[in-house]
Amino acid sequence: MKILVAEDEPVSRLRIAKMLSEIGETELFETGKPALEAFVKNFDEGTPFDMLILDVSMPEMDGIELLKEVRSFEKKKNITKEDRTKVLMLTSYADKDTVIACYVAGCDDYAVKPFKKHVVIEKMQKMGFTPDAAPPTETELSISKMVADAIEGFKKGKVELPSLPFIVQELQDMMNSPNASSSEMAKIIKKDTAISINLIKAANSPYYGGVENIKDVKMAISRLGLDKTRSIVSEIANKGLYETKVPYIKPVMDLLWKHSFAVAHLSRHIAGKVWSVKEEQAFVKGLIHDVGATLLIKNIDDIIAKQKKDSAQKDMMENNQALVDELISSVIEVHASFGGTLFKTWNFGKDFVDVARLHEWDKFDDEIDNEVLVVNLADQLSVTMGHGFPAREASTDMENIQSAIILGIEASELTQICNAASKDIDEAINGMD
Ligand SMILES: [Fe+2]
Ligand SMILES: [Fe+2]
Incomplete structure (x- = not known):
């Protein structure tokens, strides 16, 4: 499977690429514009991407703008809703307004950062792909859960803040x-x-x-x-x-x-x-x-x-x-x-x-x-x-x-x-x- 990843943050970008390496062929971009160009070029050459993974927050052209451009391009090419490229948005921990904006702009699903391999694999399966990848290690599971829990804890005010x-x-x-x-x-x-x-x-x-x-x-x-x-x-x-x-x-x-x-x-x-x-x-x-x-x-x-x-x-x-x-x-x-x-x-x-x-x-x-x-x-x-x-x-x-x-x-x-x-x-x- 062919995946396009647009993520501005270098550490995240490499981490995502590493996790996806056993699932498919990935192309990485730092921001929306070059990602959009690659999307169009691959489409025109008859080798379209199967899936786009887009960070919402990026400089110049952000993930939602990129998503809108992709959908309007597909509309011009008369591609039906069923045949559109699958798009997964990456958001910083569940900001409701952002998630709604992503759906309005036409995404198929979203995942909250930090990027977790098992979560993305589940989402791919829901989209109809059959990615084959080793199950996440216990370390990956425990740490990503801890980071998510810590963020939740701060959000709910359960964590005491330092002075x-x-x-x-x-x-x-x-x-x-x-x-x-x-x-x-x-x-x-x-x-x-x-x-x-x-x-x-x-x-x-x-x-x-x-x-x-x-x-x-x-x-x-x-x-x-x-x-x-x-x-x-x-x-x-x-x-x-x-x-x-x-x-x-x-x-x-x-x-x-x-x-x-x-x-x-x-x-x-x-x-x-x-x-x-x-x-x-x-x-x-x-x-x-x-x-x-x-x-x-x-x-x-x-x-x-x-x-x-x-x-x-x-x-x-x-x-x-x-x-x-x-x-x-x-x-x-x-x-x-x-x-x-x-x-x-x-x-x-x-x-x-x-x-x-x-x-x-x-x-x-x-x-x-x-x-x-x-x-x-x-x-x-x-x-x-x-x-x-x-x-x-x-x-x-x-x-x-x-x-x-x-x-x-x-x-x-x-x-x-x-x-x-x-x-x-x-x-x-x-x-x-
Ligand atoms: Fe930093
Ligand atoms: Fe720093």
């Missing part, structure tokens, strides 16, 4: 209000003793140190300034998010923690070259851009830690590399849209929502905000510095990073940015370790 987003948010609100002041900021920070102590320590560190010894939060704020204080507090609060209970999940979280630092510092340096973006705001956004991934992994870490008590589960859960790989790829597949939804539920502004949602895109519409581009670029540069999440080979093509092109930053400047940020990143990681 990080709230402190960051409170500081953000305070700084946007007309009565922003160091005493207002001190009030917020003092609510958390651990954060207060760490802030005072940071203010006394040689990096920021002055002559006078800092003894309280207010003094710390006046030495550091409001913007810098907010960045440091976010950094401290952020660290607590990455603690794990299950030993083999620790390296995953460490990687993610370092990644968040790297992206934060890179964002600050990039913002220094873009007049419309404030450095400290870019720093905070970089720090928490992957909050969706962090909270999902943390939640799954909790679930596994609890399961360990059950000895039947113990063997499967101990030191299982396949499980870790599956965990990372299923989390990556959903983390951006999940992160966007988290920020929405927390009543953060559109700027935070967009950073979470769009930080891994590689093509952009005209209305894209510069701050999103800054974090997106930082996320890509973090890979070249060996701090990518997930860890992967760096693409050396610095000339063709879309966000850098739109921001007007040249490849030579990117190298400078990486060098400057690298010093800060090492310092930050060693300082917090």
Whole structure:
């Protein structure tokens, strides 16, 4: 069987391709336009695709627009409803409005991400195909179920949320209000003793140190300034998010923690070259851009830690590399849209929502905000510095990073940015370790 897959997110795209490789011949596309061209070309050459798997959310031409184009093409060719190409839409966890829009546009079925092989095989069978594929492994089943359960748990408010987003948010609100002041900021920070102590320590560190010894939060704020204080507090609060209970999940979280630092510092340096973006705001956004991934992994870490008590589960859960790989790829597949939804539920502004949602895109519409581009670029540069999440080979093509092109930053400047940020990143990681 011949399958066309349109999915913008590179990790998901490869994961889907791998899962479909035993089922049929697949062609992969990053966005709607080239996918539509391939669809038409294959049709005209008499070798049409049997099935299209389309991600709803893609830059330039999204899945629903592509679906509409496909259906109108088929209508022009007088193809009956029964003979139309089967289309499966991939949506981020059951957003009812999106699903309805997909059906109105003429899809045959939809699947909620993360992409699960057994679910897609069932859907193919319903469409009348007879895919032959090995049943999913226990690991695949358990992990995709855990990720789905974790998302459900967050949606239903069953999962307790960490304080990080709230402190960051409170500081953000305070700084946007007309009565922003160091005493207002001190009030917020003092609510958390651990954060207060760490802030005072940071203010006394040689990096920021002055002559006078800092003894309280207010003094710390006046030495550091409001913007810098907010960045440091976010950094401290952020660290607590990455603690794990299950030993083999620790390296995953460490990687993610370092990644968040790297992206934060890179964002600050990039913002220094873009007049419309404030450095400290870019720093905070970089720090928490992957909050969706962090909270999902943390939640799954909790679930596994609890399961360990059950000895039947113990063997499967101990030191299982396949499980870790599956965990990372299923989390990556959903983390951006999940992160966007988290920020929405927390009543953060559109700027935070967009950073979470769009930080891994590689093509952009005209209305894209510069701050999103800054974090997106930082996320890509973090890979070249060996701090990518997930860890992967760096693409050396610095000339063709879309966000850098739109921001007007040249490849030579990117190298400078990486060098400057690298010093800060090492310092930050060693300082917090
Ligand atoms: Fe990400
Ligand atoms: Fe990231």
